[in-house]
Amino acid sequence: MFSSLKQKRGQQLGTLFVVLTIICFLGTASQLLTHLQEATWPFILWWILKTFVSTVVLWVPIAIGANQQQRQFNRQIVVLTLWIIGIITFTWAKFTTQPVTTTAQPSPELYVVQQVFITWLVCSGLYLFAHPLQKLCHRWSTITRRHWLISFSFIFFLINLISGYDAFGFHRGTSLIWFSYLFALGDWLASDQRWLKNWSNRRYAGLTIISLLFSSLITWLNMNHVDYSPHSDLTPNTHYLLGINPYQPFLLLTCLLMTAWFLRERNKKPKEHLLPITGILLLNLLGLPMIFTPLLLPHVNWQLSLLIGVIIAAAFAGILTLINFLGNKITWQLNYRNLFNRLKQICQNFWPxxxxxxxxxxxxxxxxxxxxxxxxxxxxxxxxxxxxxxxxxxxxxxxxxxxxxxxxxxxxxxxxxxxxxxxxxxxxxxxxxxxxxxxxxxxxxxxxxxxxxxxxxxxxxxxxxxxxxxxxxxxxxxxxxxxxxxxxxxxxxxxxxxxxxxxxxxxxxxxxxxxxxxxxxxxxxxxxxxxxxxxxxxxxxxxxxxxxxxNIDVHVMNKPKGYSAATMKDLAKRYSKLGAKINQNRTHNSVGKQNLVFVLSESYSDPSRVPGMKVSGNPIAYLHQLKKHSTSGLMLSSGYGGGTANMEYQALTGLSIANFSPTLPTPYSQLVPYQKRTFTINNLFNYSIGIHPFSANLYSRKTVYKKFGFNKFYHFNGGDKITYTQKIQRSPRVSDDSAYKEVTLNLKRQPHGKFVQLATMQNHMPYEPTYYAKNNYHVSGKGFKTADQKAQIETYIQGIHYTDQALKKWINQLDKLKQPTTVVWYGDHLPGIYHGLPMGKYGTQLHETDYFIYSNAAARKTNQNRLTWQHRLVGPNNFAAMALAQMDVKVSPYYALLTKVAEDIPATSLPTNGTAKNNSAHQGGTDFVNARGKHVKLTPQQKKLFHDYQLVQYDLTAGHHYLLKDSFLKQIAK
Known part of the structure; x- marks a missing residue:
């Protein structure tokens, strides 16, 4: 007897040793695959590992439910031992596995064990309380449980396969309801041997193989490489589909068939087994990194996490009590055959x-x-x-x-x-x-x-x-x-x-x-x-x-109070008088032969202003020097990490996006193509040119620029051919130096008196560390969470340093031009790479970009009475009026209004306490921010002026167009 027991223990230890060897091999393979994901054999091993983990996660709670033996050993001691082993292995994992990342390519550990730890935790509890739970299940007959579980599983399979809907509160395989369901399945399989005996070995084998093939195929397909461009080649998105999915129906069916076969074979030769314990040990080893995942993430509230855990435990206990009460009071029966016949009848009647x-x-x-x-x-x-x-x-x-x-x-x-x-x-x-x-x-x-x-x-x-x-x-x-x-x-x-x-x-x-x-x-x-x-x-x-x-629910703008023909006629008279007063101090009746260049510098903003982040050196020294000697300051952007066209729209039209309905987040695509007539600052010039060294498909730019009256549009989608397309080292974007050369080339061409709109691309995301040979500027402090994010920021800073060099070279070239030329240069928004800063706290700072308005030597000589503003916080809708002031050009009633708004209304924007919402409808609202960066409320006089501004914007875009005529928009006020 002693030798038999010794031999049995030796077999168990041998089995455990084999399992440990397999897990160690698979764990090592997963580490190697971090660097060899593109190779064929690592990809196959990676797929095998994920399938193995998925199967274990499903099988363990089923095995615990299927274990019907009344064991002699103390379950509390077993669970305590398992927890000690788990803590040791998890501690070891803390120092051997990669941290969880937030990029499009998470670490392999996150893919493999994303649901293992919760399974390990719950299964420990299931094993500890298995007998009370089985007694609770046995309050219903085996036939009743068979009918209910088969019907329930059929509905789950059907819903999941057809729509992928997360049914019954399963939460993709991580909820207590899901684990209770798996436990009940295992308990039923162990109890319903008479029904299972009717199945032949051939039938078991055939169904198991078919199910395993389907589940393996689906898991393989979910490993496929997905590569698409969310922004038409601006930001490639490359990742793998979810390869581990214990929620997958065919994998669940495979586990059930394998468990049923094992139970039937075990009953032929009764013997003790350690299935549940072995399974939880597997989970210990598979779930290595997960217990320490919270430690890898900042801002973890341990008190709140503990409180949530207590609440969940109490809720689970309450559910068990309720089920126990219902089991004593109610007998649930289901006529499975009648239900099937009813479903069959419905299908027959309504098959069309x-x-x-x-x-x-x-x-x-x-x-x-x-x-x-x-x-x-x-x-x-x-x-x-x-x-x-x-x-x-x-x-x-x-x-x-x-x-x-x-x-x-x-x-x-x-x-x-x-x-x-x-x-x-x-x-x-x-x-x-x-x-x-x-x-x-x-x-x-x-x-x-x-x-x-x-x-x-x-x-x-x-x-x-x-x-x-x-x-x-x-x-x-x-x-x-x-x-x-x-x-x-x-x-x-x-x-x-x-x-x-x-x-x-x-x-x-x-x-x-x-x-x-x-x-x-x-x-x-x-x-x-x-x-x-x-x-x-x-x-x-x-x-x-x-x-x-x-696109059905798109409303341009709410009608301002008091809008009518009489109101707009009176408004036109008032701002005609204001324009006449402004024009007394202006020299030129029109723009004449002066040139005006609007430069939207993609994602440009001084990184040294990012709260809590320090930058080594000064990557934009020339810009800082230039801003000291020109109209300059900060621009309040309506977006963060996106919304370029909205800033461009506001700069060209003088209209604020904050006045539009929340259902119209992108005027370029939703409004401009369908307007009968538009008015933009380029309409004041004899000739206007658009330059965008990239695709023009985004934001309907080709349609928009045509609607705005641009004579030429240089881009890469069949437009006028761009001459300068050089790039910096391995960067995929056309350099700012090339873009500025393109502007200079067009300024030198006849006729003079041109307007040029340039939207650069050099500093558009992404910011791969391989773009430039060396990043000379480094950051520390806040603004990033991981080393990858830090590297992206440093690549971005190197890029704006190259912009600074190109800007210095370009300004020197402009000063040599004989044509008077004024440049409005501004960053459209911050890049969306500062992940360590909460928008609710630092919203204003994360929406402030740099701008300047520069007059070349010929323009300074021509415009002796030019008006300049120093260190102002403005909105992009103010640039047109500010440019005309610096060019010393007399204004129409419309630009008289815009000049008054620029002088008296604080910088206007959408709410800055959230991210850009140009993908979908936003909450709406308007922020007014003063020169000190503080949110303010308008005075009664400012409210009246802003209401006039809203009336004009509504009339020009959504109203009856009472003011959409040259006498208000273009002709100088007298």
Missing amino acids: VLLTFLILWLITLGSFAILWGGKFTMVQWMLTERPKIITVNVLIIFAITLILMAITNRWWVSSGITILFYLGWLDASILKIAARNEPIIPTDISTLTAPSEMLGMVNKWVIIFTLIGAIIIIAICWQLEKHVGKSCRFNPIVRIAIAVLSCAYLFSFSFANHSNSIVYKQLQNIDDTPYFYSQLRGAKMNGTLLQFAN
């Missing part, structure tokens, strides 16, 4: 509805494939990561089918019309994207009034094939309606109900951009991001139908 939904779903998936250029990984990404977005698109078009059904009570006719419409819609969307890089949006509906012109733009063969396809679909639907149409009819009450619900669903999108509406919050929950600045990007991410719906 299900078929139509499936067809629309496949068409929608196909549309995403076309939008992503046939990239399999991106279509797969939409399926696995954004299935709710696909579902919303299908529901939008399906609602149209239901409305038609409510009208005609003919399902196949309704389905045929809807499918034809949907295919036509997608065809039109593809054609528009090919022509204008933009999907169909609500403002395009006006083109339906000119069908002949629209059809004239389409290839005749496309029209012919479309008509042939329509005839075929109509013929099929007619035959189906004739032979099986009677099987799907609704009574009048049902028809009215589905019509009302479908119309309500479609109408709800009219509140999609109201930040307090239920619709907005639900769309946010499914990760709907409209990307108003790039409608094509929005269509790729959200689908053509949802992107169309995102």
Whole structure:
């Protein structure tokens, strides 16, 4: 007996040693894969490791539930021992594993063990209280548990595979409900041996192999490399899909089949086993880094974490008590066969509805494939990561089918019309994207009034094939309606109900951009991001139908109080008088042969002003010197890390984005292309030029610049050819030196009296440390959390140092020009790389960029009475008026108003306590910040002036255009 016991213990120790060896090997492989992710064999090992971990995370709670033996040893001592081992291994992991990063490529440990620690923690408790929990489960009969768990699992499988929805509070496999569900499955498998014995070994093996192949395939696909450009090649996004997913149904089915097979084989040869203990030991070793993850992250509130833990434990105890009470008082029975028959009957009666939904779903998936250029990984990404977005698109078009059904009570006719419409819609969307890089949006509906012109733009063969396809679909639907149409009819009450619900669903999108509406919050929950600045990007991410719906709820601007023709006439007279008064001290009746250059310097801002961060040396010494001898100061940006076109719009038009509706976050894309007439400062000049050394697809710039009246637009998408395109070392962007040379080249060309708008690209994100041979400037203190973020900041600083050198060279060249030239130079926003600073505390500082207005030697000689401001905090909407003052040019009534606003109203912006919201609707509101950087309220006089400003902005953009005429906008006030 003693030798038998010794031999058994030796086998257990041997098994444990083998397990430890495997885990150590896999752990070592994971470390090697950090550096060899692109190789084939590490990728395969990485996939095997993730699949192994996923299986263990699922299997351990099932094994604990399946362990029905009343053991003699003390479970408390076992769990205490496991915890001691866990603490030792986790402590070892603290000093051997990489820290968790926040970049697009997290450390392998984060991928592998993201759900292991919570499993280890919960399973320890499950093992400790296994017998009371099993007694609780056994209050219901085995057959009852079988019916409920199979039905529950079937619904879970169906929901997860179709929509990816996180059902039943499982929280992607990390909630107590999920672990309780797995424990109950294991307990049922161990109890229901009679049912399991009916299955043959061949059946077990076949189902297990099929399930394992499916789960392995899905895990493999989730390892695929996803590479796309959120901002049209501005910021590449490269990552791997989630490779560990214990929430995956096929992996769960594999674990259940393997457990059932093991239990049946064990019952043939009864023997003691340590499945639960071995499983928790595996979790100890797999979950190495996770217990110390909070220590790697700053600002951890341990008291709050402890309190939350106590609350969760108390809630769990309360749930157990409630279940125990219900188990004593209520007998739950489920007629599984009747339920199955009922579901079968529903499918038989309504199979046409299900078929139509499936067809629309496949068409929608196909549309995403076309939008992503046939990239399999991106279509797969939409399926696995954004299935709710696909579902919303299908529901939008399906609602149209239901409305038609409510009208005609003919399902196949309704389905045929809807499918034809949907295919036509997608065809039109593809054609528009090919022509204008933009999907169909609500403002395009006006083109339906000119069908002949629209059809004239389409290839005749496309029209012919479309008509042939329509005839075929109509013929099929007619035959189906004739032979099986009677099987799907609704009574009048049902028809009215589905019509009302479908119309309500479609109408709800009219509140999609109201930040307090239920619709907005639900769309946010499914990760709907409209990307108003790039409608094509929005269509790729959200689908053509949802992107169309995102643009329905767009309101330009609320009507200011008192707006009327009489009010605007009186306002025009008042500012004509003010303009005449201003013009008494101005020399030039027009801009004449003077040149004006607006330079938007991408992401430029002095890093030494970032709160709590120190920069070694002075990377922008020339700018600091230049600002001392010119009109200069700080500009209050409306964005952080984005929103370039909004600053450009405000600078050119003199209008403030803070006055627009929150549903209009990007005027360039949402407003300007659809205005009948616009007015910008370049309209005062004989000739105007736009320069942007990059793609012009973003923000609809090609359309916008044409609408603004630019004569030339130099860019990389079929526009006028850019001459200077040199880059700095390995940086992917055209250098600022080249951009300034392009400006100088165009200034020297005839005619003179030009306006030039330059939007640079050199300092656009990302900021890879490999861009420049050496970063000469280093940072310390706040502003970053990781070494990678520090390196990005230092690369950015090196870039703006090169800008400083190019700026010095360019200003010297401008002073040699004989043409009077004034330059308005400003940074549009800070780069979004200062992750260590809370926006709520440092919002103003993180929205302040640098600007200056410089007159070259010829302009200084010409404009003796020029007006300059020193060290002012201004908004980009003030630049036009400030430039005319420095050029000593007389103003129209419109610029008289803008001059008064620049002089008397503090810098105006969207709220600065949050990040840029140019991707979606924002909360709205206006911040007024004085020269000391303090938020202030307007005085009664300032409120009246600002109300006049709002009246004019409303009239020019959304109103009746009473002032949209040269006498107010261009002609000098007398």
